[in-house]
Amino acid sequence: AQSVTQPDIHITVSEGASLELRCNYSYGATPYLFWYVQSPGQGLQLLLKYFSGDTLVQGIKGFEAEFKRSQSSFNLRKPSVHWSDAAEYFCAVVPSTTSGTYKYIFGTGTRLKVLA
Amino acid sequence: DAGVTQSPTHLIKTRGQQVTLRCSPKSGHDTVSWYQQALGQGPQFIFQYYEEEERQRGNFPDRFSGHQFPNYSSELNVNALLLGDSALYLCASSLDRTHGYTFGSGTRLTVV
Numbered sequence: 001a002q003s004v005t006q007p008d009i010h011i012t013v014s015e016g017a018s019l020e021l022r023c024n025y026s027y028g029a030t031p032y033l034f035w036y037v038q039s040p041g042q043g044l045q046l047l048l049k050y051f052s053g054d055t056l057v058q059g060i061k062g063f064e065a066e067f068k069r070s071q072s073s074f075n076l077r078k079p080s081v082h083w084s085d086a087a088e089y090f091c092a093v094v095p096s097t098t099s100g101t102y103k104y105i106f107g108t109g110t111r112l113k114v115l116a
Numbered sequence: 117d118a119g120v121t122q123s124p125t126h127l128i129k130t131r132g133q134q135v136t137l138r139c140s141p142k143s144g145h146d147t148v149s150w151y152q153q154a155l156g157q158g159p160q161f162i163f164q165y166y167e168e169e170e171r172q173r174g175n176f177p178d179r180f181s182g183h184q185f186p187n188y189s190s191e192l193n194v195n196a197l198l199l200g201d202s203a204l205y206l207c208a209s210s211l212d213r214t215h216g217y218t219f220g221s222g223t224r225l226t227v228v
Contacts, residue, residue, distance in 0.1 A: 004158075034216050043120070043206055043219035044159070090158055103149065103172055104208075104217060106158035 002027050004091055006107035013081050014115045021076040021110050023091030031093040033074040034104070035065055038088045047089075050074065051096065061085070086114045120220035122207050128226045129197050135225060137192040141209030142218045148190040149217065150182060151206040159206055165190055194225075202227045 003026045013019055025031060032051040036044040048059025055067040065076045074091060091107045121140040129135050141148050147166045151159035161174035165184035179195045188209075194201055204224050208217035 036219075041221075041224075043221040044208075044217070045219070046216045049216050103161045103164060103174065104159075105161070106151075108158045109156075 002031075002093065002095075002105050004093055004105050004107035006089075006091055006110050008110045009108070010111050010113065012113040012115060015083050016080050019076075019078045019081045019085070019112070021089050021091075021112070023074045023076065023107060025072050025074065025091075025093045027072075027093060027095070030069060030096060032096050033065075033067060034092040034094070035059065035063070035074070035076045036090045036092060036106075037061075038090065038109075040087075044090060047076070081112075081114055083114045083116060086112055088112070120207055120209050120218050122205075122220035122223050124223060125221065126224045126226075128228060131197055131199060131227055133197050134193065134195045135197060137194075137205050137207075137223045137225070139190045139192070139207030139209075139220060141188050141190070141207075145209035145211050145218065146188050147210045147212075148184055148188065149208045149210070150190070150192045151208065152176070153204040153206055153222070155203070162192070197227045199227050201225065 005024045034049045035047040038044045047063050050057045050067045058064050088109045088111045090109045092104045094102050094104045119142050123138045149164040150162040153159045162176050163173040168184045181193045184190045204222040206222045207220045210217050
C-alpha cells in the first residue's frame, strides 16, 4: 500500500539554525511529491513540489527539498530558520499516472518549534 | 483571486445529528477533495468530486456523503454524528495532479 512516513513528530531548532525535515514514501513508481505547511487552526499551504527533472527543488519562504530515488526520500531543508517558520509540516505524495482521479496521501506531520 | 472558501469555520453538533459543510473552490479549479484531519494527525482522504460525480473514496463509512454542483462548489454531509467525527474538515481544490491542492482554512467540527 502507498504510504508516507515522517519519522520526526517534533523538531526544535534555534532561530538561525539550519533545518531538515525527513520524508520517506512507499510507492511502486516515482510519485509526485509535495511539502505543505500548516499554521495553527489554518489550512495547508503548498511550499514546493517535485514531479520530474532537477531533483533539487526550490519553494516559497526559502525552503528547498531534494528527491532521492534510491532512498525513496524527499527531505525538506532550510539554511536558516526564522521564528515565523514554527508550524506543522506535511509531506504528501500522489500517483504520477496521467489518467484517472488522484488522491494525495499525507504523512502524519512534523511539528517545528523555533527557539529565539 | 479568492482561494478556497469553506463555511462555516466552526460548528458544534450533538451526537446523532447531521451536518453539512460547504466549499467553494479556487477560481478555475474543477476538482474538489475533502479531507478529515483529527487532532495531531495528517489529513485523511474522504472523497474527491469531479464533473459532479464522486470519483474516488477513502476509507470512510457511508455516513459521509457529498455533492458537487455545476459551479464546482461542493458539500460534505455527515449523518448520525459520532464523537469521533470531531475534527478539522479540509476542502481542497485542484486543476490537475501536478499543480498541488489549494486548501481552504477548514471547518472545525466538534461533536458533543
